[in-house]
Structure formats: structure tokens, C-alpha cells
Amino acid sequence: MKVKGEETLQQVAEITEGVKPKAEGKKHGLKEKFRYIKSNYWLYLLVLPSVVLTVIFKYFPMYGVLIAFKDYNYRKGILGSDWVGFHHFERFLNAPNFEQLFFNTLKLNFYGLLLGFPVPIILAIMLNQVRKAVMKKNIQLFLYAPNFISVVVVVGMLFVLLSPTGPINKIVTLFGGAPISFTSDPDYFRPLYILSGIWQGAGWASIIYVAALANVDPELHNAATLDGASLLQRIRHIDIPTIKPVIAIMIILAAGGIMGGGGDKAILMWNELNMEASDIISTYVYRVGFQQANYSFSAAVELFNTVINLIMLITVNWIVKRVNEGNGIV
Structure with a gap:
């Protein structure tokens, strides 16, 4: 029994030792990434306007796609218009x-x-x-x-x-x-x-x-x-x-x-x-x-x-x- 216990402890120690370097490696990798961003911050500042413009003019307007699922009324607005689901899609697919x-x-x-x-x-x-x-x-x-x-x-x-x-x-x-x-x-x-x-x-x-x-x-x-x-x-x-x-x-x-x-x-x-x-x-x-x-x-x-x-x-x-x-x- 003593031998089996020692073997079990040894296996646990080996597993623990195998896990620690991975965790440390992840932390080390994150530090390296932050260090790289910090040292090259001007590159990210250069890209920032393009990212902002893309979000404003490409992603933000996606909110308007909701009108495809509604009976849009400009007086009620997008959120206030009645929800019709896939009615317009069915109408188009069944169009002559x-x-x-x-x-x-x-x-x-x-x-x-x-x-x-x-x-x-x-x-x-x-x-x-x-x-x-x-x-x-x-x-x-x-x-x-x-x-x-x-x-x-x-x-x-x-x-x-x-x-x-x-x-x-x-x-x-x-x-x-x-x-x-x-x-x-x-x-x-x-x-x-x-x-x-x-x-x-x-x-x-x-x-x-x-x-x-x-x-x-x-x-x-x-x-x-x-x-x-x-x-x-x-x-x-x-x-x-x-x-x-x-x-x-x-x-x-x-x-x-x-x-x-x-x-x-x-x-x-x-x-x-x-x-x-x-x-x-x-x-x-x-x-x-x-x-x-x-x-x-x-x-x-x-x-x-x-x-x-x-x-x-x-x-x-x-x-x-x-x-x-x-x-x-x-």
C-alpha cells in the first residue's frame, strides 16, 4: 500500500509539474502581447481611425436591418413599428x-x-x-x-x-x-x-x-x-x-x-x-x-x-x- 501511495503522489506531482509551465506560459504570453502593444502603440493609434469608421459606418447601420422583419412606419420608428417576422421574405419568394x-x-x-x-x-x-x-x-x-x-x-x-x-x-x-x-x-x-x-x-x-x-x-x-x-x-x-x-x-x-x-x-x-x-x-x-x-x-x-x-x-x-x-x- 505504501508503494502504491508513493506512486500516486509521484503521478500527482508529475501532473502538477506539467500543468504549471502551461499556466506560466499563458501568463508569459499575455505579458509578451501587452509588452508588444505598449512598444508599438503608435501602430495601433494609426489603425484606430479606420476601426472607428468601420464600426460607425459598417456595423452600427446593421441595426437598421430590423425593418426587414417589421412593417416599418417612419412615425413609429424602427422599434415602435409592428413586428411581422418573415412575411416580407415569403412575399418576395412567392412573387411572380x-x-x-x-x-x-x-x-x-x-x-x-x-x-x-x-x-x-x-x-x-x-x-x-x-x-x-x-x-x-x-x-x-x-x-x-x-x-x-x-x-x-x-x-x-x-x-x-x-x-x-x-x-x-x-x-x-x-x-x-x-x-x-x-x-x-x-x-x-x-x-x-x-x-x-x-x-x-x-x-x-x-x-x-x-x-x-x-x-x-x-x-x-x-x-x-x-x-x-x-x-x-x-x-x-x-x-x-x-x-x-x-x-x-x-x-x-x-x-x-x-x-x-x-x-x-x-x-x-x-x-x-x-x-x-x-x-x-x-x-x-x-x-x-x-x-x-x-x-x-x-x-x-x-x-x-x-x-x-x-x-x-x-x-x-x-x-x-x-x-x-x-x-x-x-
């Missing part, structure tokens, strides 16, 4: 135009992602092959400039260029064709929307890939060239693997907005003649919320849209992590 709105939104943004996502990557790889610094800067200026043009101006340019008496239709009639009503034909809405978006944003979106490619060691290209690798082989085996993590993150972020991007542009291009293709959730929310002043219903529709985006973000992030060796956003 729900299917058209949902699939128009999905098609517009999915095709835009499918056609527009590779373009900045291709531009960045092409820019990376330009060796003359002056020429590279001039090309970048030319590519980045459309991003600084207002969406209103871009849509105005489309209406001028593609009007029945515009230069494009003059070229069509010059070759014996009949004038085409581009802006009022539903078949042309998606191509015009997507192509104009690529023209406006592809150059600016390529900046992040150009920055990633700047980390490629030139010696890798020199060594591959000496080994007889062609340009396409060097791009495939050196450049693409370098920007692969960035591509993965950008795909995930783009998927998170696949149901909500470009609402302002769609509203500007929307009209009664092309609404078969242009009537998406964003234009519907604009009409119901601002023109009909049905704030609760429009908030419910937009919240539904946001939930779909969140589901897409989580799903694509999971898929990317599976195919990208566990690397994703989270």
Missing part, C-alpha cells in the same frame, strides 16, 4: 417575378465573373514581360485611366456610341445593315454590361497581380531560359504559381458579391424595353424602396440577397481550400 429577378442577377454576375476575372491576370502577366520602364508606365496609365471614369459617364458613352444615329450604327448601315437598337434590346444588355465593365475595371484590378509578380526572382526566369524553357513554360511554372494564392483570395471575394455587384450601372442601363434581361434584384430594390417607398419589403429583398452572397462566399472558400492545399480566407 422572383424567378426572373433571381436568375437575371445570377446570370449577369456569373458571366461577368467568368469572362472578366481572367482578364486582369492576363494583363498583369503581359505587363510583367515589358522590360522598358517608360513604356510599362505609359501602358499602365492607359489601362488604369478608365477606372477613374464615373459609371454615369460610361453608361452615357454607351448610349451615345450605340444610339440609332451613333457611330456604331453608322458603320452597320455603311455595310448595308439596318440600325440596331442596342440599348433597348434585351439580347444586348448582358454583353454591353459585361464588356463595358471589363474595359473599365480590368486594368485597375490587375494592380494586385502586378504587385505579386514583382516578388518573382528574375534569376528564376534566367535559369529557366538557360534550361531551354519557352515564354509560356516560364509563365506556367514560375509566374502562375507565384500569384496562385492571390488568385484564390480574389476568386473567393468575387464570389461573395456574385448576387449584388453593379446595381448602380444596371439601374442606369435599365429601361422598359430591355427589362427582360436588365431587371435584377438591385433594380427591383430601387423601384420598390425608392419609387414605391416600401422600405420594409425592399430591406427584406436586399437582406435575402446578402444571405445568398454569404452562402456563396462560404461555399467557394470551402471549395478553394479543398483544391488549394487548405489555403483560403479562413
Whole structure:
């Protein structure tokens, strides 16, 4: 019995000794964190305004999402309005135009992602092959400039260029064709929307890939060239693997907005003649919320849209992590 008691005490002592360093390690870790914050307080002060602005303009307005579950009356206020639960969501899901709105939104943004996502990557790889610094800067200026043009101006340019008496239709009639009503034909809405978006944003979106490619060691290209690798082989085996993590993150972020991007542009291009293709959730929310002043219903529709985006973000992030060796956003 004495031997067993001694063994038990020894086991307890070993367990206690094993626990103490962990507790001390935690305390030590907290001290280290506080010491680091204290020594780098100016960095936290630098970030503080951004955190405050994010809380005020991103998180605090989330309180207003309550009107999606209420019959909002501006006289009663958000808290005083009658609670209706999921009534507005059921009303939207049972609406006769729900299917058209949902699939128009999905098609517009999915095709835009499918056609527009590779373009900045291709531009960045092409820019990376330009060796003359002056020429590279001039090309970048030319590519980045459309991003600084207002969406209103871009849509105005489309209406001028593609009007029945515009230069494009003059070229069509010059070759014996009949004038085409581009802006009022539903078949042309998606191509015009997507192509104009690529023209406006592809150059600016390529900046992040150009920055990633700047980390490629030139010696890798020199060594591959000496080994007889062609340009396409060097791009495939050196450049693409370098920007692969960035591509993965950008795909995930783009998927998170696949149901909500470009609402302002769609509203500007929307009209009664092309609404078969242009009537998406964003234009519907604009009409119901601002023109009909049905704030609760429009908030419910937009919240539904946001939930779909969140589901897409989580799903694509999971898929990317599976195919990208566990690397994703989270």
C-alpha cells in the first residue's frame, strides 16, 4: 500500500509539474502581447481611425436591418413599428417575378465573373514581360485611366456610341445593315454590361497581380531560359504559381458579391424595353424602396440577397481550400 501511495503522489506531482509551465506560459504570453502593444502603440493609434469608421459606418447601420422583419412606419420608428417576422421574405419568394429577378442577377454576375476575372491576370502577366520602364508606365496609365471614369459617364458613352444615329450604327448601315437598337434590346444588355465593365475595371484590378509578380526572382526566369524553357513554360511554372494564392483570395471575394455587384450601372442601363434581361434584384430594390417607398419589403429583398452572397462566399472558400492545399480566407 505504501508503494502504491508513493506512486500516486509521484503521478500527482508529475501532473502538477506539467500543468504549471502551461499556466506560466499563458501568463508569459499575455505579458509578451501587452509588452508588444505598449512598444508599438503608435501602430495601433494609426489603425484606430479606420476601426472607428468601420464600426460607425459598417456595423452600427446593421441595426437598421430590423425593418426587414417589421412593417416599418417612419412615425413609429424602427422599434415602435409592428413586428411581422418573415412575411416580407415569403412575399418576395412567392412573387411572380422572383424567378426572373433571381436568375437575371445570377446570370449577369456569373458571366461577368467568368469572362472578366481572367482578364486582369492576363494583363498583369503581359505587363510583367515589358522590360522598358517608360513604356510599362505609359501602358499602365492607359489601362488604369478608365477606372477613374464615373459609371454615369460610361453608361452615357454607351448610349451615345450605340444610339440609332451613333457611330456604331453608322458603320452597320455603311455595310448595308439596318440600325440596331442596342440599348433597348434585351439580347444586348448582358454583353454591353459585361464588356463595358471589363474595359473599365480590368486594368485597375490587375494592380494586385502586378504587385505579386514583382516578388518573382528574375534569376528564376534566367535559369529557366538557360534550361531551354519557352515564354509560356516560364509563365506556367514560375509566374502562375507565384500569384496562385492571390488568385484564390480574389476568386473567393468575387464570389461573395456574385448576387449584388453593379446595381448602380444596371439601374442606369435599365429601361422598359430591355427589362427582360436588365431587371435584377438591385433594380427591383430601387423601384420598390425608392419609387414605391416600401422600405420594409425592399430591406427584406436586399437582406435575402446578402444571405445568398454569404452562402456563396462560404461555399467557394470551402471549395478553394479543398483544391488549394487548405489555403483560403479562413
